[in-house]
Amino acid sequence: MDFEGQREGEEVELVFRKHLMTAWRGLLFLILMSVVGAVPMLILRDNHDMFYIWLACFVIGVIGMLRVYVLWYFTYYLATNQRVRQVRQKGFFRKSVVDLGLDKIQSLSYEVPGILGGVFGYGTLLLQTQVGNMRISMVRQPEKTYNILQDLVDKAQR
Numbered sequence: 001m002d003f004e005g006q007r008e009g010e011e012v013e014l015v016f017r018k019h020l021m022t023a024w025r026g027l028l029f030l031i032l033m034s035v036v037g038a039v040p041m042l043i044l045r046d047n048h049d050m051f052y053i054w055l056a057c058f059v060i061g062v063i064g065m066l067r068v069y070v071l072w073y074f075t076y077y078l079a080t081n082q083r084v085r086q087v088r089q090k091g092f093f094r095k096s097v098v099d100l101g102l103d104k105i106q107s108l109s110y111e112v113p114g115i116l117g118g119v120f121g122y123g124t125l126l127l128q129t130q131v132g133n134m135r136i137s138m139v140r141q142p143e144k145t146y147n148i149l150q151d152l153v154d155k156a157q158r
Contacts, residue, residue, distance in 0.1 A: 003078060003085075005097075014079040014148050018072065018138040019122040026068030033061030067092075077136060079152055084127065086134065102156035104129045110139075110146040125149070 002012045037057025041050040074089035084105075086098040105127050112123040123142030127134040127149075139145055 005085075006080075007082065010080045010082050012078060012080050013152055014145065015076060016079075016139065016145055017076045018136070019120065019140045020072065021120060021122065022138045023068050023072040026065035029064040029068070030058075030061035033057045033064070079149055081152065082156070084134070084149070086136070098134070100127060100129065100134055102153050104131070105153050105156075106130065108146060108150055108153060110142040112142060 006012075034054070034057065037054035041054050044050050070092070071089050074087075074095070076087055078085040078087070081102075083102055084100045086096075086100075088096045088098075090096055107126075107128040109126045109128075110123050111126075112118055121141055122138050125136040125139050125142055125146060127136075
């Protein structure tokens, strides 16, 4: 078995994540904390203890950046020959799992947002069902992922 909760005869066809650009907040936090820590160093240049304030702010920034990266890394999507599974890490000890049967999917679509989406290779997938929609934003290579999912849905509905 490749993942927890896998059924007998179920094969993993595709595992994908959101684009790494979704973790930009962590890098921004690191930069912000570095700048905040550098301000006292620039104002009080003669006091060498200000370096430790900058270092503390930098370490807090690195911890914040790692938190965002860990949440990105442990949030993923599995497509099997029977279902699409969304596993979202919502904190260090909290996660959410949503399963959507391939036979329940009525429509699949994707969009690439302008030039930046094409350049950086991300877009949004929309899986529509009678019960509701599963919207997956910032997907890497949305066209490739869409085509694989479309084939899986077609096979499941036959």
